[in-house]
Amino acid sequence: MKSLWSRHWFLILLAANLFLGLFAPPELHPVADNIVLRNVILFCVLWITGLSLSADAIWQAIKRPKYALLGVAVNAGFLPVIAWGLARLLPDQLALGLIITSIAPCTVASAAVFTRKGGGNDAVAVMVTIITNLGCFLTIPFWLSWTSQSVTVASSQLLHPASLAAKLVLMVVLPMILGQATRRLKFVDVWTTRNKERLSVVAQCGILSMVLIGAIRCGIYLRTIPMSEIIGPFMLMIGLALLLHLVALAAGYWLSGLAGFEFPNRVAVTIAGSQKTLAVGLQLALMVGGGMAVLPMVSYHVIQLAVDSVVADRFASRGGGKTKS
Secondary structure (H helix, E strand, O other): OOOHHHHHHHHHHHHHHHHHHHOOOOHHHHHOOHHHHHHHHHHHHHHHHHHHHHHHHHHHHHOHHHHHHHHHHHHHHHHHHHHHHHHHHHHHHHHHHHHHHOOOOOOOOHHHHHHHHOOOOHHHHHHHHHHHHHHHHHHHHHHHHHHHHHOOOOHHHHHHHHHHHHHHHHHHHHHHHHHHHHHHHHHHHHHHHHHHHHHHHHHHHHHHHHHHHHHHHHHHHHOOOOHOOHHHHHHHHHHHHHHHHHHHHHHHHHHHHOOOOOOOHHHHHHOOOOOOOHHHHHHHHHHHHHHHHHHHHHHHHHHHHHHHHHHHHHHHHHHHHOOOO
């Protein structure tokens, strides 16, 4: 039991938070509408993300950018187009949620961990994370304005590209830059290196609190419609989220092979190209979507953790589990 908790505590608490949020009492409903609280949590999570990034890993990837750029192309270019086509099969809020999932940037933690586990070049995965996160104030407004024309959103004001870009700079880009700038201080760098795992746990707890907020919003909405009307679309949404992730993995693996990349870099492109960050995706879903828009993001996150764990093991058995640059 202890081993199960140590390996899967995040997924266990993720499921618990979803359950608690969906069936939250009315006293907790105001928490779901507290925009300041959401913004503070996201800022802290992304500040920790920036703080955790290694300058050495960044420099290694910068020296050979073609690997990271292909991962970025899959993550921020290919996936939104595929999701746009799949989303047409879903009701409006779930469709918007799937689109938001596809345009969210890459996640630093699991992308680097699974890449390293699979014997890949984790410096490339880190670089894909940095580029997609720092560039999301450009890519998200573009894709959202283009792909969401066929679905209904909560607020057209938030979808204005300039307004959304400004919000993303403040919420995503700024805290990551501040986190990396903070690490330039020698004593901070030493402390961060020693406490990297603890910082990761703190960031994950922040994400769990955002899941709870999103689940409360979703639960409020679900109470307004008959359950029989949502079971079918919900199951379809899970299937489409799984399909979207598998297509992303296949595209990254095939394209990197076509480009003649070495095995470690091919692993990095495959995994980082398919991974999406829960923190930014949830915040975006809460900003522009309704109560149900958070479910595709959460579903995709669970799917990527489960599927990529298996994929990384397969890569490791094939490549001997040795990371190369």
